[in-house]
Amino acid sequence: MESARVFPAREKLRAGIIPASVCVSKPAPPVSIRKTEWREMSGRSAILTSMLFDAAAASTACLLALAGCAREKTPDDASVKQPAVAITPMAGRSNGGAPAEAADDGQWTMAAKNYASTRFSALNQINTGNAANLKLAWTFSLDANRGQEAAPIVVNNTMYVITPFPNVVYALDLTKPGAPMKWSYKPKPALSSQGVACCDVVNRGVSYADGKIVFNTLDDHTIAIDANTGKEIWNTKVGDINQGESLTMSPLIVKNKVLVGNSGGEFGIRGWLTALDLGSGKIAWRAYHTGPDKDVLIGPKFKEFYAQDRQPDLGVKTWPGETWKIGGAGMWGWISYDPDLNLIYYGTANPGPWNPDQRPGDNKWSSTIFARDVDTGEAAWAYQMSPHDLHDYDGVNENILLDLPIGGRTRKVLLHPDRNGYLYTIDRTNGEVISADPFGYITTSSGVDPKTGRMKVVEEKDPHVGEVVRDICPASPGAKDWQPSAFSPVTGLIYIPHQNLCQSSESVEANYIAGTPFVGMNVKMYPGPGGNRGFYDAWDPVARRKVFSIKENFPVWSGTVVTAGNVAFYGTMEGWFKAVDARNGQLLWQFKTGSGIIGQPIVYRGPDGKEYVAVLSGVGGWAGAIVAGALDPRDSGIALGFGNAMRDLPAATNRGGMLYVFALP
Amino acid sequence: MKSRAALLLLVPLLTQSASPSVAAAGQRELKVCADPNNLPFSNAKGEGFENKIAELLASDLHAKLTYVWWAQHRGFVRNTMSAGLCDVFIGVPSSFERTRPTIPYYRSTYVFVTRKGGPRVSTFDDPILRKVTIGVQIVGDDGAETPPAHALTNRGIVKNQRGFTLYGDYSKPNPPARIMEAVARGDVDVAVVWGPLAGYFATREGVPLRIKPVSPQIDLPYLPFVFDISMGVRKGEDALREELNSFITRRAPEIGKILDAYGVPRVGYGQGGTAS
Numbered sequence: 031m032e033s034a035r036v037f038p039a040r041e042k043l044r045a046g047i048i049p050a051s052v053c054v055s056k057p058a059p060p061v062s063i064r065k066t067e068w069r070e071m072s073g074r075s076a077i078l079t080s081m082l083f084d085a086a087a088a089s090t091a092c093l094l095a096l097a098g099c100a101r102e103k104t105p106d107d108a109s110v111k112q113p114a115v116a117i118t119p120m121a122g123r124s125n126g127g128a129p130a131e132a133a134d135d136g137q138w139t140m141a142a143k144n145y146a147s148t149r150f151s152a153l154n155q156i157n158t159g160n161a162a163n164l165k166l167a168w169t170f171s172l173d174a175n176r177g178q179e180a181a182p183i184v185v186n187n188t189m190y191v192i193t194p195f196p197n198v199v200y201a202l203d204l205t206k207p208g209a210p211m212k213w214s215y216k217p218k219p220a221l222s223s224q225g226v227a228c229c230d231v232v233n234r235g236v237s238y239a240d241g242k243i244v245f246n247t248l249d250d251h252t253i254a255i256d257a258n259t260g261k262e263i264w265n266t267k268v269g270d271i272n273q274g275e276s277l278t279m280s281p282l283i284v285k286n287k288v289l290v291g292n293s294g295g296e297f298g299i300r301g302w303l304t305a306l307d308l309g310s311g312k313i314a315w316r317a318y319h320t321g322p323d324k325d326v327l328i329g330p331k332f333k334e335f336y337a338q339d340r341q342p343d344l345g346v347k348t349w350p351g352e353t354w355k356i357g358g359a360g361m362w363g364w365i366s367y368d369p370d371l372n373l374i375y376y377g378t379a380n381p382g383p384w385n386p387d388q389r390p391g392d393n394k395w396s397s398t399i400f401a402r403d404v405d406t407g408e409a410a411w412a413y414q415m416s417p418h419d420l421h422d423y424d425g426v427n428e429n430i431l432l433d434l435p436i437g438g439r440t441r442k443v444l445l446h447p448d449r450n451g452y453l454y455t456i457d458r459t460n461g462e463v464i465s466a467d468p469f470g471y472i473t474t475s476s477g478v479d480p481k482t483g484r485m486k487v488v489e490e491k492d493p494h495v496g497e498v499v500r501d502i503c504p505a506s507p508g509a510k511d512w513q514p515s516a517f518s519p520v521t522g523l524i525y526i527p528h529q530n531l532c533q534s535s536e537s538v539e540a541n542y543i544a545g546t547p548f549v550g551m552n553v554k555m556y557p558g559p560g561g562n563r564g565f566y567d568a569w570d571p572v573a574r575r576k577v578f579s580i581k582e583n584f585p586v587w588s589g590t591v592v593t594a595g596n597v598a599f600y601g602t603m604e605g606w607f608k609a610v611d612a613r614n615g616q617l618l619w620q621f622k623t624g625s626g627i628i629g630q631p632i633v634y635r636g637p638d639g640k641e642y643v644a645v646l647s648g649v650g651g652w653a654g655a656i657v658a659g660a661l662d663p664r665d666s667g668i669a670l671g672f673g674n675a676m677r678d679l680p681a682a683t684n685r686g687g688m689l690y691v692f693a694l695p
Numbered sequence: 696m697k698s699r700a701a702l703l704l705l706v707p708l709l710t711q712s713a714s715p716s717v718a719a720a721g722q723r724e725l726k727v728c729a730d731p732n733n734l735p736f737s738n739a740k741g742e743g744f745e746n747k748i749a750e751l752l753a754s755d756l757h758a759k760l761t762y763v764w765w766a767q768h769r770g771f772v773r774n775t776m777s778a779g780l781c782d783v784f785i786g787v788p789s790s791f792e793r794t795r796p797t798i799p800y801y802r803s804t805y806v807f808v809t810r811k812g813g814p815r816v817s818t819f820d821d822p823i824l825r826k827v828t829i830g831v832q833i834v835g836d837d838g839a840e841t842p843p844a845h846a847l848t849n850r851g852i853v854k855n856q857r858g859f860t861l862y863g864d865y866s867k868p869n870p871p872a873r874i875m876e877a878v879a880r881g882d883v884d885v886a887v888v889w890g891p892l893a894g895y896f897a898t899r900e901g902v903p904l905r906i907k908p909v910s911p912q913i914d915l916p917y918l919p920f921v922f923d924i925s926m927g928v929r930k931g932e933d934a935l936r937e938e939l940n941s942f943i944t945r946r947a948p949e950i951g952k953i954l955d956a957y958g959v960p961r962v963g964y965g966q967g968g969t970a971s
Contacts, residue, residue, distance in 0.1 A: 045733035132953045234829045272866035296769075296835040358836060382836030383860060387848045421836060493838060495845050496916050506837065519711030535838060538917055540790040544767050544861045545736035545745075546889040547788045547922040564771060659773045662930070665792055670837050 056487050076244060097122055111475045112402050128680075129292040134594075136635025141181040141235040141280040142514065143632070145367040146431040149516035151633035155641035156694060157595030161609045164493070164692045167642060169210050172687035174198065177501060177650015177658050179236040179512070180628035181280070181589065185257060187637045187675055188212065190243050191689055194650065195219065195231035197247045200639035201260060205637045209691070213260035216244040220271060230273045232651055234512070235280035235290075235630065238310060244288050248686060251292050262482060264311030267302055268292075274359075282365040283308060284374060284404045291361025295424075296383030301359035303376065303400075304406060314406035317379045319359035319395045321345045327407045335411060335461040336483045339394075348391035352577055357389075359396035360384030363426025363512055364411045366444065368458060373401045375444055375458060379423035380416070387494070397425035399446060401461065408534070409540060411461030415448050417486055420492050421448040421474055422506035428514040429458075434572055436464060447515055447526050449508025450485060452478060454568060467574050469567060471558045472508025473501055480641040482623055493535040503535035505555045506653060507672065511587070514630065518592040521612050523577055523597050529585035530558035531675055539667055553671030563675060566590070567585055567602055578615035582677065588645070589630030599629025599643055603654060607645055607690065623647035625686035626654055626679070640693050648687035658685055707760040723758035725749070728781035731764035734869045735895035735957045736786060739764060744957040745785035752783075752862065753948060755942050756785030769835075770863060776929055783939070787927040792928030797936055800943045800950055802963040803890035804908040808878050811903040816885055818910045819846045825835050825855070827945070830874045833858040842920050849918075856882050872896050878904060885913070891915035894958035908962060921962055 040070035040081025112150045118415030134152030143149045150252045156164065165325040168411035172178065182191045187208065189202040197219055236245040242254040242263060250269035253264050268290055269275035282289045286303040295301065301319035306312065317327040333338045338511040341347070346354055346605060358381045365376040379397035397416040402409050415421040429444040434455070436443070444463060446454040451472040455464045466478035474491045478484065493499045498615075510528035542548065557563045564582035569575070584603035592598040594614040601625035611618040626649030636642050655669040656676045662668065727749045729958075731739035737746050739762075753760035763772055763780045773794045775781050789799045807816045808830075814823050818951035824847065831844040840938065847856060859877065863870025865904045871892055887909065888891075897904040912921045926943070928936050954961065 141934075144806045251757060270864075270866075273864050274860075274862050296837065297862045298858075299834070351857070353858065356858065356860065383833055384836065384858065385838060385844075385848070388833075388844065388853055388856060388858070390853060411908065457846065483819050495838060495840070496918055511898070538765075539792075540837065540919075540922065542788050542791060542862075544730065544733050544768075545891065546841065546861055546871060548832075548834045548839055548841045548861075548923075549845065549918065550835075550837060552837065564754075600725075623883060660777060661773060662777070662793070667792070 058393065063143065066107050067624070072198055087439075126218040138181070138184045138632045138634050139184075139238040139653070140183065140282065141237070142340065142364060142366070142428065143591075144338050145284070145369065147364060147366045147514070148430060148519075149589065149630075150518050151583040151591060151593045151636055153593055153633055154595035156593065156597055156633075156643065158597060158611045158613075158618060158692055161595075161597050162174065163620070163694055164609065164695050166606060167691045167693040169691070170200070170202060170209065170689040172200070172646065172648065172689060173685045175648070175685040176687070177232045177654055178585065178629045178646035178687050179232040179651055180646060181632055182644050182646065183236060183238055184634040185238045188257070189644065190238070190257070191244050192233050192236050193687060194233050194250045197233055197245070199236060199245060199255065199260070200242065201257070211493070215252055215255050215260045215262070217247045217251065219247040219251070220640055230254075232278050232670070233280075234278060236311030237281050237283050239283040242308065244281050244283060244308075245281065246290060250275055250277055250292075252277070252281060252288060252311070254288075254308070254311060266306055266311040266313070268306070268313065273297070275300065279362045279364075281375070282367065284367045284387045287314060287404055289365050289374065291376070293360050293362040293379070293515045294360030295360050295379050298356035298358075298383045299360055300355060300357060301360050301361055301378055301396075303402075303407070305404070314444070317343070317400070317402060319361070319398070320349070320354040322643075325408065327402070328409045331403065331408045331410055332407055333411055335413070338482060339414070339581050344392070344394040348394045349389055350391065353384055353389050356383060357393060357396065359393075359398075361426060363424070364428040364514060366429045366431050367404060368431055368442070371442075371459065372404060373458070374404045375401050375429040375431070377398060377415070377427060377429070377448075378448065379424040379426050380419045380422050386420045387389050387419060388493070389418070393419065397423055399425060399429065399444075399461075400458065401458065413456060413461045413463065415452070415454065415485060416450050420487070421502060423508055425449070426512065427510060430515065430517050431458060432517065432571065436572070445524060446516070447510050447528070449504065449505050449510060450475065451509035453571075454471060454487075455571060465574055469517050469569060469576070470511035470528060470530065470565075471503050471532070472509070473503040473532070486499075493547060496538055498534070501532055502534065503532035503558055505531040505675075506553070506670065507531060507555075507585070511652070513628070514585055514589045516590045516592040516598065518594075518596070518598075518612055520594055520640075521568075521592075522572065523570055523612065525590050525592055525600075525612070526565075526567045526569060527586035527588055527590050527600050528565050529587070530557045530560065530563055531585065532558045532592060532673055552667055555671050555675035564602070566610070566615070568612070573607070580610065580615050583683070584626075584676070585653045587628040591631045591633050591643075593633055599631040599633075601629065601631065601645055602645070603628065603649060603679060605647060605649075606648070607631070607692075614649050621690070621692065624684075624688050625626070625649045626657065628654055636693070637693060642691050642693045644689065644691045646687070649683050649685060654679065656680060657683060702939055705874050714915060723756060725753045725756055725758040725780040725783065726763060727760065727761050727783050728763045728765060728775035729785065729889050730767035732865065732869060733767060733871065733962065734858070735959075736945035738869075739968075744953050747953045748950060749783075750937070751783050751946060755946060756938065766865060775812045776927070776942055778844060779813070782928060782932070782935060784927040786924050788810070789923035791927065795930045795932060795936055796925035796927050797939045798943055799923035799925050801946070801954055801959065801961050802911065802921060802923045804959055805841070805887055805959060806893045806906040806908050808875065808886040808888050809884070809899065809905050810878060810881070811905055813884055815907070819843070819914070824850075824852055824885070825907055825963065828855050828857055828881035828882075830857045830859055830877050830888075832861050832871065832874060832888060839889075841889070844953045845918055846914050846920070847887075867885060875900055875904070890960040893961040894960045897899050898958060908960060912962070
C-alpha cells in the first residue's frame with residue numbers, strides 16, 4: 031500500500047554512489063563458456079572473478095556493489111578503484127568469523143549460509159544460460175511425513191539433514207555415488223511432546239562448528255553430535271515441554287556459543303534466547319524477552335534509540351499485573367551476527383497467551399528485534415515492530431546484514447521483512463529505523479512513524495470476540511512468515527518468498543481443550559488482492575522498490591537461495607522446484623517434486639567440483655497443515671483459519687518427505 | 696488431589712493404542728480417545744467421570760473398552776480421531792464442528808468459585824469484581840479465551856485478572872486444577888471456572904469452597920457461559936452416533952448419577968433454562 035510509506039522521500043544519491051538497482055535494470059548476457067572454462071582452469075580463487083565478469087557484463091555499476099564483498103584482488107577487478115559501496119562485508123565469511131579464503135568454499139555450514147544471513151552462493155557453474163539443463167542427481171527418503179522446513183547443510187563432503195519430529199539426523203556421504211548414508215542419529219524425543227506442546231512439529235535445520243553437528247529437538251533438547259561418527263557429545267535440556275515450551279528453530283553457532291530460542295507463546299511460555307557453551311553444552315547465559323531489565327539482560331550497555339523506550343523495566347511496566355510472566359515472546363526464527371560489532375540480531379515472537387484486551391500496553395519485548403553482545407547476552411538496543419500486537423505478527427523473521435549506500439554514505443543496516451508487512455531497514459549499530467516500506471498488502475496499519483519508529487495502527491482492524499472485522503491484511507501468518515529471504519551482491523537485490531493473505535474474524539466459535547469449552551473468533555483467511563496466495567519478489571533495498579514479483583497460487587512457504595550465476599531457487603506448495611533469473615524473475619527451469627516444498631534450498635560444490643542444488647520436499651507447516659495433518663477441508667476453522675485459504679491444497683499435493691539434489695549433466 | 700500428590704511423569708501416549716487384536720476374537724472394541732491426566736474428566740487410572748461413562752457405554756454396547764491417550768490440547772482431534780486412532784470422544788461441546796456430536800447429555804455452566812466467607816458473586820456485573828483479584832482460565836493468543844475472561848475484559852475488568860492456562864504444567868496432576876488451588880490458598884479472591892472442574896475440586900481442596908453459576912448465561916451479542924456437552928464421533932459415522940444417542944437416552948439416569956457423584960453442576964433441562 032503506497033500510502034503507508036511515511037518516510038520522507040529519500041534524498042538523491044550522490045554521484046559515484048550508484049544504487050544496486052542500476053545493475054539489474056539492464057539486461058545481462060548469460061555467462062559465456064569462456065568464463066566457465068577459465069573458472070575451472072584457475073580454480074577456486076577465480077570464482078569471484080568470474081562473478082565479477084558477469085556483473086561487469088551487466089553494468090560496471092555492479093562492480094561497485096561487489097567490491098566490498100570481494101576482499102580479494104583478482105586479475106580482473108582492476109576497474110574497481112574504490113569500494114564506494116560495500117554491500118555484505120560478511121558474505122564471504124565462513125563459520126567462526128574469520129574471512130574465508132575465497133568468496134565461497136562451496137560448503138553450507140548453517141541454514142543461512144553465513145552470519146549476514148544472505149543465503150547467497152558465489153558458485154556460478156549453474157547460470158542463467160544453462161539452468162534449463164538441470165537434472166535430478168540423486169534423492170533420499172527422509173522417512174518422515176510432516177512438514178520439511180529444514181535446510182540441509184554440507185560440510186567436509188558430507189550432507190546433514192534433520193527431519194521434523196522425531197528429529198532424526200542423517201549424514202550422507204557425498205564422495206560416493208548416490209550419497210549413501212554414513213550414519214543416522216535418532217534422539218527419540220518424548221512422543222508426548224507432540225500432544226503436550228505443539229501445533230506443529232517442524233525443525234528448521236542443524237548447524238555445524240568445530241567438528242560438531244548441533245540441533246534442537248521438539249522436546250527442548252539441544253544436542254551436539256560428532257560430525258564424523260554421529261555419536262552424542264552433549265545433550266542439554268533447555269526448556270520444559272510440560273509447560274508448553276518446544277524448540278523448532280535452527281541454532282546459530284557464534285564463536286563458542288550455541289544460540290537457541292523457545293517456541294510456544296500460545297501455551298503461556300515466557301520467551302527467551304539462551305547461549306550454550308559449544309564445548310560442554312552448559313548454559314552460558316539466558317536473556318528473557320519479558321520481565322525486569324535484569325532478566326532481559328538490559329544494563330549499562332543498552333542504548334535505546336527511541337526516547338519513549340528509554341525507561342527501566344519496560345518488560346514489566348508495559349503489561350498489566352503479572353501478565354508478563356506468561357507473556358509469550360519466544361524466539362523460533364533466525365539469528366544473524368556481525369563480527370565487527372560483536373552483536374547478534376534476532377526478533378522475538380508475538381505476545382501470548384493473553385488476548386490483546388487483557389494486556390493493555392506495549393507488551394515489551396514481544397515482536398521486537400534485539401541486538402545483543404554474543405559473549406554476555408547484554409542488549410545493545412531493541413526495536414519493537416508491533417507494539418501491543420493485535421494480529422499474531424511475530425517478529426522472528428530473518429535479519430539480513432548489509433552495508434548500504436543511504437543518504438550519501440554507507441550505513442551498516444539490517445533488512446527485516448516482517449510479518450506486519452513492512453520491509454525494515456534498520457541501522458544495526460543503534461536500532462534506528464531508516465525506512466519501513468510495505469512489501470505486502472497492509473490494512474492493519476498506515477505506516478511507521480519516522481520520528482518515533484512506531485507502527486501506526488488502524489484501530490478499526492482491532493478484532494474483538496463477537497464483532498465482525500473484515501479485511502484484516504496481512505492475515506495472522508503475516509505478509510511473510512518464517513521462510514527466509516536471500517540477498518545477492520551481484521544483483522544487489524533481496525529475494526523475498528511470501529504470502530498474500532487477508533482474514534476476517536466473524537462469528538464466535540466454540541472449541542474445547544482439557545475438557546473446557548472456550549470461544550474464539552471464527553477466523554477465515556482468504557487470498558489478498560489479485561487472488562494469488564503467494565509471491566516471490568525481488569526488492570532493491572537501496573532504491574526501496576520492487577524489481578519483479580512472481581505470482582504463485584499458494585503461499586510461497588519455502589526459503590530461497592541465490593547464486594553468482596544469477597539463478598535464484600525456491601519451491602512451491604504444489605511441489606515445483608523453480609530456478610528463476612535473479613535479474614528479472616524469468617523462469618529458467620522447474621522440476622515437480624513428490625510433495626509440496628516448504629524447505630530451504632541450498633547450493634554447494636560436490637567433491638567432483640560440480641555445483642549442486644539441494645532442497646527438501648514435504649508439505650506441512652502452518653500453511654500445509656491441511657495436508658500434513660490430514661485436516662477436514664470442510665471445517666473453515668482448521669489451522670487457526672488458515673485451512674479456509676488452503677482448501678484446494680489436498681488436491682494439489684500429498685504428504686511426503688524427500689531430499690532432492692540437482693546438478694548439470 | 697492436591698498438587699503435593701506424586702508428580703505424574705509424562706504419560707506415554709498410545710499406551711493402549713489402537714490394537715484390535717487385544718479384543719477377543721469377535722468381541723467388539725470401543726476405542727475412546729481421552730486425556731490421561733485431566734480429572735475430573737479422565738485419567739489413565741480410569742478415575743474420571745468420562746472414564747465411568749465410557750465404561751457404562753462399553754458395557755451397554757457389549758464392547759471391550761480401550762483407550763488412546765493424548766493430552767487434550769491443540770491438535771487433539773487431528774492426532775487422535777482424525778488420524779483414525781479412536782472412534783469416540785466422551786465429552787465435546789455440542790456445537791464443536793470438528794466432530795459429529797451426539798445429542799447432548801448434560802449442560803453445565805461456568806461458575807464463580809470463592810472461599811466460604813469470601814465475596815458472594817453471582818453476576819459479571821457485580822461491582823465487587825472491580826476490587827478483588829479474579830482467576831480466569833486462559834487459552835491462547837489467537838482470539839481464543841474462556842468466555843468469562845472475555846466477559847470481564849469487555850467490562851473493563853482487566854488489571855485484576857489472574858490467568859491460569861488450561862495447558863498448565865503437564866508434569867503435574869490435572870494441570871487445569873491450579874486455579875482451584877489458587878482460590879483455596881487465597882491467591883485470588885474469586886475464580887470463574889468451568890463447572891465440572893469447579894464442582895469436583897470444590898470439595899477436595901481442604902477448605903470449603905463455594906460455587907455459584909454465573910449470570911447472565913449469555914452476554915450479548917453472543918458470548919455463552921453455558922454449554923451443552925455431547926459425545927463426539929467421526930463425521931459420517933452415523934450408525935455409531937445413533938447407537939450413542941440411544942445409549943444417552945436409555946441410560947440417562949445412570950449417566951446423571953455419575954455426574955452427580957463428581958459434583959458436575961448442571962443447568963437447564965427442566966429447570967426453566969435458568970441457572971440454579
